[in-house]
Amino acid sequence: MAAETGQRSLFGEILDWMLAPLLLIWPISVALTWLVAQGIASRPYDRELGEMARTLGLQVASAAPLPEGRSARSRYALAPEAAALLRADETDTVYYQVLGLRGELLNGDAKLPVPPEDDVIVPWELHFRDEDMGSERVRVAYLWVSPEGMAGSTQTMLVQVAETLGKRSRLTNEIIKGVILPQFVILPLAVLLVWLALARGIAPLNELQRRIRSRESSDLSPIDERRIPDEVAPLVRAINDLLARLDQSISSQKHFLADAAHQLKTPLAGLRTQAEFAQREIDEGRSEPAELKRSLQQIALSSQRAAHMVNQLLAMARAEDQEHAARRGEVNLAELATETVRDFVPRALDKRIDLGYEGPDPEASSLTLHGHALLIRELIRNLVDNALLYTPAGGTVTVRIVEDPFGQVSVLQVEDSGPGIPESERDKVFQPFYRALGTNVDGSGLGLAIVREIAQQHEAELSLDDTRPRRPGQQPEPDGQGPGARFTVRFHARPAQPATE
Incomplete structure (x- = not known):
């Protein structure tokens, strides 16, 4: 089985983000279309059902007074023409109901539910609601009727006309078919067009890839x-x-x-x-x-x-080496400086050079660096080695650590009493294999280049100046010593963490 590379296709990623919303919106569009189609289909049939209820209400309101010996049902019975109109629909079943002033059934279907109790009664205002009659869902149009001759009375009669939803469902389905079916043709066509557009749009990337691959190494x-x-x-x-x-x-x-x-x-x-x-x-x-x-x-x-x-x-x-330099930890600069000075003491004695250290005691140092201890030790060694190379016998070399009282900076200085470095050459001495002219020193020319590289790795500031001010036309002193050179490296520091037992 081929190993999975974990790579993702830009073409497939864009295609997914374009088609996913389209495929998500499509079912939402179908649901919204169904709701809108229901409203469109119900509107004409509701108008027709409301006219039936209003006509029946007018007939009930104008009914003659009840003669002796006749029942209320016969009084509010529909005229033959109205009854024929209600039963004329072959698709749906139509129900009606008339309730008296006290809620008694005067005529129609007793199973038709009455409106909810909290319904506001406004005479002659037409209302619609959906109800269940047994296993059938019906649409009900109803209104409250004030009988003639009872003006000012708060008593009303209820007239309801209900109809099953067969015609409405059929019209809703027809509307949905008319809207949705074309989408089954449009959707694949849209996907194809998106595919072709992406293929054409990504072609310049393929051309760029071909140009890069055709290059020589x-x-x-x-x-x-x-x-x-x-x-x-x-x-x-x-x-x-x-x-x-x-x-x-x-x-x-x-x-x-x-x-x-x-x-x-x-x-x-x-x-x-x-x-x-x-x-x-x-x-x-x-x-x-x-x-x-x-x-x-x-x-x-x-x-x-x-x-x-x-x-x-x-x-x-x-x-x-960036990876090697990235392995950093807490570094005590004073401790590294004192160890380096001790290592170079025998060489300084052989050349009769006074090599010394000035600064805080390593165990009492209040600041630490976040850096690579081996590289910082190499930086100090190269600065001391360079100072010993160029300092004549009887001269002095001083390694100094100065700590910022505010805990922000720790400064390393290595200064000597040698011939110094002219300003015109101070930028060049940090280049690999460069050695100042007029000196008989046997060196590699890499020491100061290493110092600059390590300082840059630790985001430290490196500067070079004279140990003693240089006067115009100054001649070397009798012992061969000159203005000297002072290398200063400013490290970002932070307070030392107390040792934990």
Whole structure:
């Protein structure tokens, strides 16, 4: 069985949203049509039934006084012509009823129900209602009649005429058939037209898909926006923006790899040269211990440079890895700074550099960062490493942590007493493999690029200025020290959470 991809068809989605309301409205339309058809069918028959009731009421109201010996039923009996009119309908059965002033049956069908008790009695006002007579549903027209010669009296007689609903139901069905049957032809036609319209409307998307699929994998040029619908233009512009960023990223990676390969050539070539030199000395029998030791030292130095370059490249890749950088937690900046300073103390002593830390005690630090501890440690290490590289013997390097008393910012500063960086080069030093001219420092040129990348990952502000103000025409001091460089990184911080037992 094929695995389900979970993908949805845009064509089917639009078709569903267009046809679902249509299919939902259709039964509602049938129900409304049936109700309207009932009203239309009942109107003429109600008019005819009301005329019958009114005619019967006039006859009852004008009936002569009751002679001696005659019953009330004979007095209010219908004339033969009126009785024939009521019984003339072959489709429906017609009933009538006459009730006296005291509600007694004077004539007609005794089974015909009387109006509800709360019905308002207005003489000669015609009313209609639906009732059940046994198993049949009937329509009743009734009115209250005031007999002649009793003007001003509140007593009335009830006259009712009822009719079964056969003719009405047949006319209602005819109306419904006349309205609904054409819809059985119109509805499939409408579905077909909607299908064709959607197929034609979605054709530009298929054309766009064909153009994208026909591209070479290396073609990252923008998609032409002139031949696409306006509704798809924002999507295409977003794809073009992605292609532009992807092209820039690939170009940067190619440039980075080319620079990295070029930078690795130097230590690797040194390793090969020293190894070949040592081998030639041995082959010629001139393998003096001092010469071999010097060659081995050069080999160790070249391998150390190569290892440092590889570590820096891995650090750069780690800093640029979005998924790796997303694994964040609570970070104590003061603790990372003090640990880094302790790690570099032996190197600082070898170069006779005063390396120190200024800031809060790690255990008493009141602020923490939400970040990646390994990357922030790498940022501090690269700043300290850069300061030690460029600071001459007898100089100073200070790592400083400054915490905002309002609990919003935690600032890291690494400053040295070296030659400093001119303003014209301060933007360039953060580029990969860039090294300031006029220095004999043996570095990879990646340290500050890694610092900038990690700062951007943590949305921190990175700035560079002089440790001491630089005066025009200032000459280096006798000990070789200069205005120095101060790197400042401002992290967003928040109050430290108390430890829970």
